[in-house]
Amino acid sequence: MFSTNFEPVHICFDDAMITGDELTEILAFLQSDESDNPSGTSELVPVDEKKRRRTLSNRESAKRSRLKKKKRFEELTEEVKRLNLRNQELKNRLANVVSCGNDISNENNSLKTETVCLEMRLLDLYRFLVAIQSPVSTRVTYITELEI
Numbered sequence: 001m002f003s004t005n006f007e008p009v010h011i012c013f014d015d016a017m018i019t020g021d022e023l024t025e026i027l028a029f030l031q032s033d034e035s036d037n038p039s040g041t042s043e044l045v046p047v048d049e050k051k052r053r054r055t056l057s058n059r060e061s062a063k064r065s066r067l068k069k070k071k072r073f074e075e076l077t078e079e080v081k082r083l084n085l086r087n088q089e090l091k092n093r094l095a096n097v098v099s100c101g102n103d104i105s106n107e108n109n110s111l112k113t114e115t116v117c118l119e120m121r122l123l124d125l126y127r128f129l130v131a132i133q134s135p136v137s138t139r140v141t142y143i144t145e146l147e148i
Contacts, residue, residue, distance in 0.1 A: 021051060 021053075021055065
């Protein structure tokens, strides 16, 4: 019998694919035709059932693996879409909070300015009240300060 150790190789003939295992079987069949069967009648070499089952099992496992990988990729793609949407929502909320914060800050500054103005007016009113209650000389000094 002819024995070879072929690497798993795929050979293409137009649309047909031949694997290394199939090539080994063909060579074994051809050799058996030449040496074992000189009469020329063809006799099929039995296929190693264990190897065939293992090959089939490997193909199915690879197919399951590809499907699992595809499913995981689709799940991750959906998660990316969902997270991008959530990120945009959070950005919008942040922009709204920043805008409200700016409005409040502007109002606070306005109120501080108004407070300073009111404190100055109160001080003027206090001085006026003190001037009214004190002797005439102080009153004249206060009125003179107001006119200047």
